[in-house]
Amino acid sequence: MWQHDCPAPDMINADDSLLLDKGLTALLSECDKPLTIRQLVAEWPLVKAAQLGNDALCRYLAGYDKGTVVDAIQLPAKENGRMFYNDALSGFNFTRTRMPFKKALDKLLSEQNNAEADTLYVGSTTVDTCLPNLLSGNKIGLDALDPLGTLWIGNKSRIAAHYDAPDNLICVASGKRRVTLFPPSQAKNLYVGPLHFTPAGQSISLVDFHQPDFKKYPLFKEAISNALVIDLCPGDALYIPSMWWHHIEGTESINLLINFWWRDIAAYIGRSENILYHALLTLKQLPAPQRKAWRDLFDYYVFDDNTARFDHIPPSKQGPLGEIDENTARQFRAWLVNNLKY
Template identity: 40%
Template structure:
């Protein structure tokens, strides 16, 4: 991307392999730690050559089939949509990781290769020895349970999207450019369909390599709020919950390892369920009703958590009080019953 944008914050002074988790969560802004995982064996192999990194991955692969995206050279490494935004431009395939690595190796010198992208593969499922070989952040020592995922491909672009969990991403092999936007830029990023999506979340339909500002004029405003950084192998980036991020692989072979975790306990489901329900039940009502429901949601949901029930005795608060695991089960059963009527 040629335009000038602000740089992502870089934090100094972290011990190798130990992300400053409390600082990251307290500040809740995108943050880079240079060289945090440079000592990982996978990173060191990648610095030798793509082939050495591939061999390191093969050495820990258990043979289980993996799912990956494949697109012909016309996709230009960008899993996206057809012209009508109803179909994806890549195929979802299943096969062995060995075969994917072999195909990637055969196209290392190809200026216009097919797209290969193994996305969000749980490390422990298919590469069970990778972590014990020294390629891991011990987040559990800081109270976070976040099983790592691995992303393997060539010069692939993950179009701009957000994730509900917090995210620590470690650039292991090859360079990656991250461009990030705060959550309030959602309208200026022109999100595409909620379904289907190339990776599970709605993506910006703007081509960052050649933005069409006549069709998407507010994208210029989004870029004014953007932050960008190129990660080298061994660098780490923290992406707070709900921040939009556009990720470009810059080398013929790239590997990233990331850790997602929620700020909420497991019995609290994703707010995406509430979004679909609100689209169904609120969006098309008259404006006066929508404004009234906005006030209701501000009172019960978006204001201080304790406000709506603070004037009631604790036993009378129900959903207005603390929602523990047992009460979460009751709410789920109630919603299922009412939706099925």
């Protein structure tokens, strides 16, 4: 890791009056930057089991297991936990496999004292599918947001910097995590890889955070100057707002976190990423003056905060320029699909 005194995100404790007065949902709904909440989930039975050791943690998890088969990543020890591309960027440096969750736990336990163990990582696994009722006994208090809970468990791991569209609250149950965060504006300095060919669905920074090559990636120095770094212990939680880039490293023999995803818009609105992908196929190919004109048009139609700018159009004719309900979204999605035909 680079030698740099990066500041940490804003931080409060679980007993902070701000949290107690507002409640977790209201507090996070008002946040527009990362927030660490120390010991937010310290009273979870899951965290308390982990405090007794890896064996107790795995017994606790196995008690909820119904024989679910999960996706797992296996990575040679020489990669030092970094899940990434191969040297030619033609494939990846890890293999994917399917295995019973209980088998993954047994393998992690069998290698817990082996400093040279290969990496085994089970990530982005829906908790309710893998371990039914686990969250009923380990509540987070975000029911109003209807979040999706997922688990991430493994030994040493390094997940390359990436962004996620949903808001995200990560809760460390076991082990330690170092999280490095960058605001969305730093995408231009992170040397992001392909959009369509990725290790896990999201495009990632190509910079090795342990050994950054500043000759190859000189703008990364600017990203570092805007980075936030936080070390999380069992019981700690970190709120990562939508679109913030984050690099996550697990450093112990068994690291487990549960995270919660949610969006503050209706599901029928769809995925914003689709706009970016289509713009790359169309707008990016235009001459510079036309791209500038389209930027101005997007500013007017999409990014301008003047809510009265369409008041000259009767509400019944505003369509997607006005309030969008599920019926309007369905109608104009069909209209869009028809216009995409060529």
